Amino acid sequence: MKKHFNIHVSGLVQGVFFRKNTVSRATSLGLHGFVMNLNDGSVYIEAEGNANALEDLVNWCQEGPSQSKVENVTFEEGTLVGMNGFIVKS
Numbered sequence: 001m002k003k004h005f006n007i008h009v010s011g012l013v014q015g016v017f018f019r020k021n022t023v024s025r026a027t028s029l030g031l032h033g034f035v036m037n038l039n040d041g042s043v044y045i046e047a048e049g050n051a052n053a054l055e056d057l058v059n060w061c062q063e064g065p066s067q068s069k070v071e072n073v074t075f076e077e078g079t080l081v082g083m084n085g086f087i088v089k090s
Contacts, residue, residue: 004078005054007045009061011071018043019088021065022057026086029053036089048083 009018014037022035026047031054033047047057061073 001051002049002080003051003054004046004048004080005058005075006078007047007058007061007073007075008042009045009064009070009073010040010042012067012069013043013064014041016067017065018068022061023086023088025060026057029056031057032083032086034083034087034089046078046083047086048080 019035019037022043022045026033026035026045029049031047031049033045035043035045038044045057045061047054058073058075062070064070
């Protein structure tokens with residue numbers, strides 16, 4: 001069953017290739033959506049796809065790439081919007 005997750009990741013997550021690695025991870029999981037930096041230093045992700053793949057992405061966000069230091073990950077289910085591909089938004 002397809003779902004849509006809004007994910008917020010805080011900590012040392014900017015300037016450590018978090019967005020690039022998120023795109024790679026999400027794409028490998030067959031997810032669609034986007035990732036972007038927020039002004040407060042956190043990262044915001046919207047992703048759609050298989051529920052298990054979304055849970056895998058949330059779990060990956062708990063650690064992130066090796067250079068990151070994730071402090072907190074929150075997510076909520078959103079409304080499916082039919083996203084295609086997975087991109088970095090600025």
